[in-house]
Amino acid sequence: MRACRREAVPFTPIWLMRQAGRYMQEYRDVRARVGFLELCKTPALAAEVTVTAAERLGVDAAIIFADILLPLEPMGLQLEFTKGDGPVIHNPVRSAADVDRLIEIEGVGALQFVFEAIRHTRRALRHDLPLIGFAGAPFTLASYIVEGAGSKNYVQTKSLMYNDSGAWHAMMSLISRALVKYLNAQVDAGAQALQLFDSWVGCLSPDDYREYVLPHTRSVIAGIASDTPVIHFGTGTGELLKLISEAGGNVIGIDWRVRLDDGWERVGRDKAVMGNLDPVALFANREQLRGQAKTILEQAGGRPGHIFNLGHGILPETPVENVIALVEMVHEMSSK
Amino acid sequence: MRACRREAVPFTPIWLMRQAGRYMQEYRDVRARVGFLELCKTPALAAEVTVTAAERLGVDAAIIFADILLPLEPMGLQLEFTKGDGPVIHNPVRSAADVDRLIEIEGVGALQFVFEAIRHTRRALRHDLPLIGFAGAPFTLASYIVEGAGSKNYVQTKSLMYNDSGAWHAMMSLISRALVKYLNAQVDAGAQALQLFDSWVGCLSPDDYREYVLPHTRSVIAGIASDTPVIHFGTGTGELLKLISEAGGNVIGIDWRVRLDDGWERVGRDKAVMGNLDPVALFANREQLRGQAKTILEQAGGRPGHIFNLGHGILPETPVENVIALVEMVHEMSSK
Numbered sequence: 001m002r003a004c005r006r007e008a009v010p011f012t013p014i015w016l017m018r019q020a021g022r023y024m025q026e027y028r029d030v031r032a033r034v035g036f037l038e039l040c041k042t043p044a045l046a047a048e049v050t051v052t053a054a055e056r057l058g059v060d061a062a063i064i065f066a067d068i069l070l071p072l073e074p075m076g077l078q079l080e081f082t083k084g085d086g087p088v089i090h091n092p093v094r095s096a097a098d099v100d101r102l103i104e105i106e107g108v109g110a111l112q113f114v115f116e117a118i119r120h121t122r123r124a125l126r127h128d129l130p131l132i133g134f135a136g137a138p139f140t141l142a143s144y145i146v147e148g149a150g151s152k153n154y155v156q157t158k159s160l161m162y163n164d165s166g167a168w169h170a171m172m173s174l175i176s177r178a179l180v181k182y183l184n185a186q187v188d189a190g191a192q193a194l195q196l197f198d199s200w201v202g203c204l205s206p207d208d209y210r211e212y213v214l215p216h217t218r219s220v221i222a223g224i225a226s227d228t229p230v231i232h233f234g235t236g237t238g239e240l241l242k243l244i245s246e247a248g249g250n251v252i253g254i255d256w257r258v259r260l261d262d263g264w265e266r267v268g269r270d271k272a273v274m275g276n277l278d279p280v281a282l283f284a285n286r287e288q289l290r291g292q293a294k295t296i297l298e299q300a301g302g303r304p305g306h307i308f309n310l311g312h313g314i315l316p317e318t319p320v321e322n323v324i325a326l327v328e329m330v331h332e333m334s335s336k
Numbered sequence: 337m338r339a340c341r342r343e344a345v346p347f348t349p350i351w352l353m354r355q356a357g358r359y360m361q362e363y364r365d366v367r368a369r370v371g372f373l374e375l376c377k378t379p380a381l382a383a384e385v386t387v388t389a390a391e392r393l394g395v396d397a398a399i400i401f402a403d404i405l406l407p408l409e410p411m412g413l414q415l416e417f418t419k420g421d422g423p424v425i426h427n428p429v430r431s432a433a434d435v436d437r438l439i440e441i442e443g444v445g446a447l448q449f450v451f452e453a454i455r456h457t458r459r460a461l462r463h464d465l466p467l468i469g470f471a472g473a474p475f476t477l478a479s480y481i482v483e484g485a486g487s488k489n490y491v492q493t494k495s496l497m498y499n500d501s502g503a504w505h506a507m508m509s510l511i512s513r514a515l516v517k518y519l520n521a522q523v524d525a526g527a528q529a530l531q532l533f534d535s536w537v538g539c540l541s542p543d544d545y546r547e548y549v550l551p552h553t554r555s556v557i558a559g560i561a562s563d564t565p566v567i568h569f570g571t572g573t574g575e576l577l578k579l580i581s582e583a584g585g586n587v588i589g590i591d592w593r594v595r596l597d598d599g600w601e602r603v604g605r606d607k608a609v610m611g612n613l614d615p616v617a618l619f620a621n622r623e624q625l626r627g628q629a630k631t632i633l634e635q636a637g638g639r640p641g642h643i644f645n646l647g648h649g650i651l652p653e654t655p656v657e658n659v660i661a662l663v664e665m666v667h668e669m670s671s672k
Contacts, residue, residue: 153615153616153651154616155616155619155651155653158614158616158617158619158620159616159619159620162616162617162619162620162621162624163619163620163621163624202572202593203593204593205592205593205595205614206593206595207595207631208614236538236572236593238574238575238593239574239593239594239595239598256541257538257539257540257541257542257572257574257575258575259541259542259543259575262575278494278541278544279489280489280490280491280494280495280498281494281498283491283494283495283498283499284494284495284498284499285498285499288498288499295543315489315491317491
C-alpha cells in the first residue's frame, strides 16, 4: 500500500499476477473437485486458493481469485469456460443491434459471490497483507465480447471500432458504467487496492488507443472512490505507456519488453510502477533468475513506488520452487 | 529499389506482406489443387501465384512465394504443414544433444526449387517490378525449431536460451551460416532485394535481444552481398528498433503499434523504413482506410526512404477489393 503511494518501504514489495493458479499443487487439488466458474462462484473456495497462494509464496499482497469476464454474465452474455480452449461467449456482439441488446447493469447483486469471496478472504488473510480486487478494463472486455473468445488479430473488434464508432462508444460506455459499480462494490467488501487488466490493449496503435479506448478507461478510474489505489495494467504497451498513464491509475504496469527505467520515464515519475520480469524467467536456473531480478531492481534504482511483479501472469508449467525463490531474492536484494 | 536506397521517387512505393495468400481467389484456386509445401516446391506454380498477386494488386514489388521454414528440412528437421494448425516440426531441439544433431548445410542444393521459382518468376514478372527474396531471421527460425510449432509464450525457446547459452549460441550460429548461403543463392537466382523476417522477436526484452540474438542476425546481414538491399522486419518491436537497426539492414520494418515517425527516429534517419498499417485496417470502410493511410504518409513526411506496407501479413479474410483500393490510395495521395 505504501509503495502504491510512493512512500518509503523497507524492501521492494512483490506479488505475482495469477499467483493462485494451475502451476500450484494446492490449486490443482481444488480444481480436481470443481470447475473454473464454480470455483469463482464459491466464496469459501475462492478465498481458500487466494489465501493459500499468498501465504505459501510469502508475497506482500493477495489478489482475489476471480475472472475478468465475470461481469459479462449480468450484461446478458452467455459465458462458458471450455476445457483447454479458454473462455467462449456464445452470443458475441457484432453490430449496433447487438450492442442495443446488452443489459445495462443497475446493481451488482448478480456478482455478490465476488464480494462475499472478498469478505471471506479479508477475514482469513494475514492482517498485514493487503487484498487487491480487480476487473478487466473496457477494451479487453470489449475484445472478448466482440470476438466471443480470445483472439490473435482482433479483426471483429477493430472492424466494429472502425466501421461503427457510434456502436463501439455506446458499448464501451455501458461496460465502463458497469465496471465503476463493480469495482466500488469490491472496495466496499474489503478490497484495499484495485487492478484494471487491459491485457490485450497492446494490439492497438497509439492513435486508436487515444480515440477509442482512453476516454472510457479514464471514466472508470475517475469513478473509483479516490482513496483506493488503482493499478493500471496492460501488455505490449511500450508505445502506449504515456497514454495509459494519462487515462489514470496510481500504479502503471510495465511488461518485460520495455526496460523498467525507460517505462517509468514514459509513465511519469509522479506515478508508481509495477513489473516487469518475463514470466519465462521463472523457468531459468537460479543464477539467471537472480540476474534478471537484480537488473530490474537496479533499473528501479531504489526509488519509492516500485512494486515487483511479472510482466504478465505466471504460466501453468512454472516450477513453484522458483516462484518462492524469486520472492526471497527480491526481498533480500532490495532490503535496506 | 530507389526507396531502399533513400533516393527520391515520384510516389511512395507499396507492396504488402503475404500479398499472394488465402484472401485471394486466384491463390485459393491453386491451393485447391496442391498442398502448401507442394506449392512451395513447384517452381512454376510458386511463380504463378507470385506474379498473379503482384499484377492484380498493382503493387510496386513482388515477393517470391515460399515459406520461412523451408531451410529447416536440409538441417535435419522434419517439417509438416498441418491443415489449420500451421507448421509442426516433429523432432524439435530441446537440448545441447539435439543441437549437435542439427546438420550443417554445406550447399543449398536441397533448396534448388526456391531458386528455380525465383528464376521462373523473374522471367514472367513485369520487367520494372523488383522481386524480393526472403528468409526467416535466426531467432524466429530458432523459435520454431525449439518449440516445434508456433508459440504464445516461447517457454521452451527462452528456457534453452537461459539455461544452456552455449547450446543456444551454437544453434543460432549454425542457422546463421545456413541463412547466408541460402540468401546469397536467392540473389544469384535473381532476387533484387532480400527481406529477413524476425516476426516473433518482439517477445524478447531488449537485454535478451542484445545478448542472444543481435550478433547472429548481424552476421547474417553482414554475409549478404553488399549491393543487395536488405529489409529487416519484426513485429512488436517498439523497444527493439534501435537494436534491430544496429544489427543491420537498409530498410527497417515498423509495425502499427509504433507511430512511423517515432519508429523512424529510433531506427535512425540514415536508414529507410517500411510500414506500418494495421492489417485489420483493410477491414474498415474506405474513409477509415484512407484516413489511416494518409496519417502514415504524413508521418513519413515525404522524406525519401519510405516503403508503404502493412505492419504484418495480410489476413486470410481480407476483402481483396480493399487491398487494391489501398494501393491506389497510396499511389494517388503520395504522388508529387
